Amino acid sequence: MSETASSAPAAIESLEGVIDGIAANARRASLLIQNQPAASIDKALLAMASCLESDKARLREENGKDLEAGRRKGLSGAMLDRLALSDKALASMVTGLKEVAGLRSPVGDVFDERVRPNGLTIHKVRVPIGVIGIIYESRPNVTVDAAAICLKSRNAVILRGGSEAFHSNCALAELFSRSLLEAGLPAQALQFIPTTDRAAVEMLLRKDAEIDLVIPRGGESLIRMVVEKSRIPVIKHYKGVCHVFISRNADLKKAIPIALNAKAQRPGVCNAMETLLLDSGLDLQVRKIIAAELIDKGVTLFGDDESRALSGAIEPINEENLYNEYLDLRLSIITVNGVEGAIAHINKYGSRHTDAIVTESEDEAALFAERVDTASVMINASTRFADGGEYGMGCEIGISTDKLHSRGPMGVEDLTTYKWVVRGNGQVRG
Amino acid sequence: MSETASSAPAAIESLEGVIDGIAANARRASLLIQNQPAASIDKALLAMASCLESDKARLREENGKDLEAGRRKGLSGAMLDRLALSDKALASMVTGLKEVAGLRSPVGDVFDERVRPNGLTIHKVRVPIGVIGIIYESRPNVTVDAAAICLKSRNAVILRGGSEAFHSNCALAELFSRSLLEAGLPAQALQFIPTTDRAAVEMLLRKDAEIDLVIPRGGESLIRMVVEKSRIPVIKHYKGVCHVFISRNADLKKAIPIALNAKAQRPGVCNAMETLLLDSGLDLQVRKIIAAELIDKGVTLFGDDESRALSGAIEPINEENLYNEYLDLRLSIITVNGVEGAIAHINKYGSRHTDAIVTESEDEAALFAERVDTASVMINASTRFADGGEYGMGCEIGISTDKLHSRGPMGVEDLTTYKWVVRGNGQVRG
Secondary structure (H helix, E strand, O other): OOHHHHOOHHHHHHHHHHHHHHHHHHHHHHHHHOOOOHHHHHHHHHHHHHHHHHOHHHHHHHHHHHHHHHHHHOOOHHHHHHHOOOHHHHHHHHHHHHHHHHOOOOOOOEEEEEEOOOOOEEEEEEEEOOEEEEEEOOOOHHHHHHHHHHHHOOOEEEEEOOHHHHHHHHHHHHHHHHHHHHOOOOHHHEEEOOOOOOHHHHHHOOOOOOOOEEEEEOOHHHHHHHHHHOOOOEOOOOOOOEEEEEOOOOOHHHHHHHHHHHHHOOOOOOOOEEEEEEEOOOOHHHHHHHHHHHHHOOOEEEEOHHHHOOOOOOEEOOHHHHHOOOOOOEEEEEEEOHHHHHHHHHHHHOOOOEEEEEOOOHHHHHHHHHHOOOOEEEEEEOHHHOOOOOOOOOOOOEEEOOOOOOOEEEOOHHHEEEEEEEEEEEEOOO | OOHHHHOOHHHHHHHHHHHHHHHHHHHHHHHHHOOOOHHHHHHHHHHHHHHHHHOHHHHHHHHHHHHHHHHHHOOOHHHHHHHOOOHHHHHHHHHHHHHHHHOOOOOOOEEEEEEOOOOOEEEEEEEEOOEEEEEEOOOOHHHHHHHHHHHHOOOEEEEEOOHHHHHHHHHHHHHHHHHHHHOOOOHHHEEEOOOOOHHHHHHHOOOOOOOOEEEEEOOHHHHHHHHHHOOOOEOOOOOOOEEEEEOOOOOHHHHHHHHHHHHHOOOOOOOOEEEEEEEOOOOHHHHHHHHHHHHHOOOEEEEOHHHHOOOOOOEEOOHHHHHOOOOOOEEEEEEEOHHHHHHHHHHHHOOOOEEEEEOOOHHHHHHHHHHOOOOEEEEEEOHHHOOOOOOOOOOOOEEEOOOOOOOEEEOOHHHEEEEEEEEEEEEOOO
16 A cells, blocks of 8 residues: 555545546547547657657656665566666667557558448448556556557557656656657647556546556556456456477477477566477377477476476476466476367466467367467467567557457557448438 | 345355356357357257247246236336237247348458468467356347357357346246257357346356356446446446437438437437437528427427527426436437537537437538547438348347447357467477
């Protein structure tokens, strides 16, 4: 609980007023920005890119306050690293802004046209969703990346960042507002929650008349809190328990690099492998080689009895671990009976994020792709490719393991919806 | 509160067990039914149509229990009428089942294909959502209509109907399970909550690991309760506060029939007009004629000062009424300043359901279609056309005023999602 939450009722009421105002202003701005030319949006994104360079000194100063507070709080080196607005971090934001500015805008696209027997002509037209709330944890780059994608799709955005990056986020949001104004757009299309009070999040999540979508980005507990409290639709993924299944029909020259890449190339991300499934029909020597290669890469393996026979270095596993997102160089290794066994395992323990099969059998690949209940099925490719950039979307607001609206990596088009337009000549219903 | 809720903790635990079992069975069945041939589904729907005819006597008997209980509870004639499984009601269910069986299944459609520079080929494939929960009020036809659409799109469905139709719904659900078995499909793809205990609904709404989507159908208070309690994504509309704007550029030969049809053809439904917006630039005599025509049809008008000058029979309105869904022959009538005034009014008071403009000006129609934040924009047509059947979808599971996933009338395709399938040749991420 923050200070505000424990202070007098008057302060709480005033926070409610602040949140009310932010939601109402965002809604109003969303109705203005949705009809602005695509070129103005791109101009604002490029202005923001310039600001990141021209205002670097001030950003560093504000970021310094967060880093100093973080050090005092004893944040780990890795966390301080994520928090820092280094030259590299700023350059990456600039690149991202330019890339998003360069994307085609899907707003206004017409589709699903039809003419009815009574002469009505009907189509759908792609429109922005409206107001999007982003609730995220420490990394300040989300302030820029997420806002850019929301604005590109002509939505208003409300940002609520983590307390560790508060000063950095404030400064970034202010630059973004200035960039919107420079491009002749309503600055209120970007709203930043100017408090780290947790009560503000709960208030925000009840503003379903003004906010159309909430996207939480962060750890599983943050996301569960948002789902629990929200009256507004939420798109999310809790975690990525991604599987790679190596079939008896796999080509080892593909299987080993895929397994190593999926686990070890960047183990801390949601599309890294957490469980390796080995086909019991795979030659024993081959399975031993796969285990040895992983161990050689520094991966700690946790296996069922059959898998533990592959190496003395494999530790025993308990069933709970099969739901784990390790996010480091640990891996569950399980022996399953063929593709059917792999499908059953993934549909039981998986998180519906990304799951891969390595096989030379077309039938097996087709069965796996059909039956595994997951957002992204990889056939003979690393799970690490589940990413908006890799899918050719040019950017990514997040990955959805939900089944509604969008599944898997989400880009600009995923932040749009449609409107039905029905054109008649005086028709009435009989 | 029902009896169960006030009984011993043991009974509550057992209800929790029942709901757990229903959710788990539905999830398992969803994984089976998603890969069944479309022909088997259609066979089950047609078998259900036969059952409604062959088992009419038993259905009548069960329905009689509900009607008797309803009379004792003092339900209105209109409510008893909705509850009755009359010949007409049954025939309409049979027609609906045959129509849904005749629709093309979108499951398995491939779209958004792309090839990446690294050789990965990527596409999306249309798949069922999984498990859909339908929470509805008294009318037993929802049991059949909603289940048919959910199953057509190869989802498992959990039905929770209103207590007034409990016996009728039980009997209908049982026939549907039998029809699934006859077609060689898992009967557990249709689950019926076998209790009227309200606690069951709250338990169901927390089963987000098993249930993918909840669609509430009924009054606004039911829907608000579902949104408040649910951890599962909900698609819904609270109400339909539909507007018709008659512009100074309207053709009166279209405007009057559209206004009368939108209000009076069937005033109790969500796509009926609740507010008529008259352009202050419209000739005063013409506005008087419009008001007189509505009054002549038996409509009670509630107007602002400017509108009340059109007829002595127009009652005063207070602002709260502008959010009203009257659902009967009452209507708000408001004078606005041109198309801009109409847009501002609708975006403030509307429910984002369906809003119409009557105008001969292409520019005005385009501005209205672009700026009004609503699921369906009607140009020179009655709001009453906002309907799955009228849009050519062959059926309708409901109408969404949400912006996510589906907007406006929802048919079979709206109960599907997609899966990304990425095919490689051993690619790993660098």
